[in-house]
Amino acid sequence: xxxxxxxxxxxTLTGNEVLVLADASGQHTVTATASQIAGAPAVSKPTGEFYxxxxxKISRFADRVLIGDAAANPGLSDRExxxxxxxxxxxxSETSIGPWALQDAQCASVAQYGNSAFVAASRTSDAKTAxxxxxxxxxxxxxxxxxxxxxxxxxxxTTAYAYYxxxxxxxxxxxxxxxxxxxxxxxxxxxxxxxxxxxAPNVGGGVYGIQLGAGGGQTTGTADAAAGVVFVSNPNAxxxxxxxxxxxxxxxxxxxxxxxxxxxxxxxxxVEWHTPEVVSGVAGNNVGAFVRSTVxxxxxxxxxDFIDNEILFSNIEGQTxxxxxSMSAPNNALQVQAGAGSQAAGLYVxxxxxxxxxxxxxxxxGGELQMSSPVSGAGATLPTTVDxxxxxxxxxxxxxxxxxxxxxxxxx
Numbered sequence: 001x002x003x004x005x006x007x008x009x010x011x012t013l014t015g016n017e018v019l020v021l022a023d024a025s026g027q028h029t030v031t032a033t034a035s036q037i038a039g040a041p042a043v044s045k046p047t048g049e050f051y052x053x054x055x056x057k058i059s060r061f062a063d064r065v066l067i068g069d070a071a072a073n074p075g076l077s078d079r080e081x082x083x084x085x086x087x088x089x090x091x092x093s094e095t096s097i098g099p100w101a102l103q104d105a106q107c108a109s110v111a112q113y114g115n116s117a118f119v120a121a122s123r124t125s126d127a128k129t130a131x132x133x134x135x136x137x138x139x140x141x142x143x144x145x146x147x148x149x150x151x152x153x154x155x156x157x158t159t160a161y162a163y164y165x166x167x168x169x170x171x172x173x174x175x176x177x178x179x180x181x182x183x184x185x186x187x188x189x190x191x192x193x194x195x196x197x198x199x200a201p202n203v204g205g206g207v208y209g210i211q212l213g214a215g216g217g218q219t220t221g222t223a224d225a226a227a228g229v230v231f232v233s234n235p236n237a238x239x240x241x242x243x244x245x246x247x248x249x250x251x252x253x254x255x256x257x258x259x260x261x262x263x264x265x266x267x268x269x270x271v272e273w274h275t276p277e278v279v280s281g282v283a284g285n286n287v288g289a290f291v292r293s294t295v296x297x298x299x300x301x302x303x304x305d306f307i308d309n310e311i312l313f314s315n316i317e318g319q320t321x322x323x324x325x326s327m328s329a330p331n332n333a334l335q336v337q338a339g340a341g342s343q344a345a346g347l348y349v350x351x352x353x354x355x356x357x358x359x360x361x362x363x364x365x366g367g368e369l370q371m372s373s374p375v376s377g378a379g380a381t382l383p384t385t386v387d388x389x390x391x392x393x394x395x396x397x398x399x400x401x402x403x404x405x406x407x408x409x410x411x412x
Contacts, residue, residue, distance in 0.1 A: 050133050068117065070102060070110040079103045086110050091168075185209045198266035268294060331355025344394075 010017070015035030022029050049056040066073055072085035083089035083099035088110050092099040102108050111117040122140040131137050147160035167180040187207040194203035202208070214225040231241055244262050246254030251261075270292035274284045295301045301316030311324040331352035339345035351357040363369055371391075388404030 064105070065107045066102075066105075067107075067109040069112045070105075070108040073102050073108075075102075183209050196264075198264050198269070265293075267296065268292060332357065334359075 013034045015033060015038065017034045018031050019034060019037065020029055020031055044057065047055050047057055052058050064075060066075065069086045069088070073089060074082050074085065076082040079099060080093070082103070083093045086102065089099035089102055092101060102110075109117045120142045122142050124140045127138050127140045145162045147162040149158070149160035151158040165180050167178045169178040185207040189205055192203050192205040192207070194200065194206075196203055196206055196208075202211075212228045214228075215222045231238055249260035249262060252258030270290040272287050272290045275286045275288040276283060277286055279285055298316055302321070303314050303316055303318070305312045305314065305318075309326045311326075312320050313322050313324075314320045332355040333350040333352070335348045335350055337343075337345060337348055347359060349357050349359050361369060386403040387406035387409050390401040390403055393400050393402065
């Protein structure tokens, strides 16, 4: 029999090994299996170090870790057989996709009491002193996740997700909303100095809900990302793409006369509408329409406002340049058309039932109807039978000349 404390060391434990233990006083001994000990709550005192070579104690679990109600999952290769124990797998087993969540989870925590299943936090004050411990100053990140796409085979069925989340609304839940993710920006420091805009997106002291960056801070070897936000059906659709709550933006509550910026773009940024046509085997690459601004200075800016029964086109200060009025049931439409061949460019009234086909030009009291052209403009050769020459018009294909008399010729 080997001498006490000279037993051969086992490389691995199955959990069935029987160990002899003594209580804290050393007076009583008990036996326990290795699995019982592993299941006992473990408490260790911090060493004050972070790296193992500096004295830190590192716990390692090479296979899988299941926490909370996930511990009820037997972790079998048979998905269906393993899905009858934890509540998440039981719930997912009733869907068309099945209980896939815990099947391939390296580490899983399923809450037992409706509490937070996982909490992570990091603070910048600790990062300030971190160089003494880590040798560098880290970024304070509560949760960091990487999905690495390194399968170069073509075609491939592998997809990388750094983060994936689902929020389930089960039948009969109608009182409170369900969120896939809520991101709250909590600002205890008052309004930031400066204003976030397309040319200075981040200001000192600013708090931001989401920032989407491309490149991950790499200095070489990367390229532009395809898109910042993409909406897809999988297989269901979104009823609305983006919604701003009436009181969500500073400056207005949605019912007053205030103003708030819901979307800020830089010069030359455009809102595009793509066509469904297929070009070179690819659908949707062509742009059929877009709206953008190339204004370089505020003083040269313009604006468009929709008000009750009118569309106003104004300078940037709000002084109206022209307006388009509306009515409840307009019978005639005014069409502005460019010339095509013999068709003249002009204003056309598209007549409707019970409407008026008239097109009126109404100068203000004492005003004039003013026109100029290369024919009648200054320096042109004009007929001299009347002081102002002739106004050339065409009615239903026939040319006419209206003599233009000066005020003296007209007797006033």
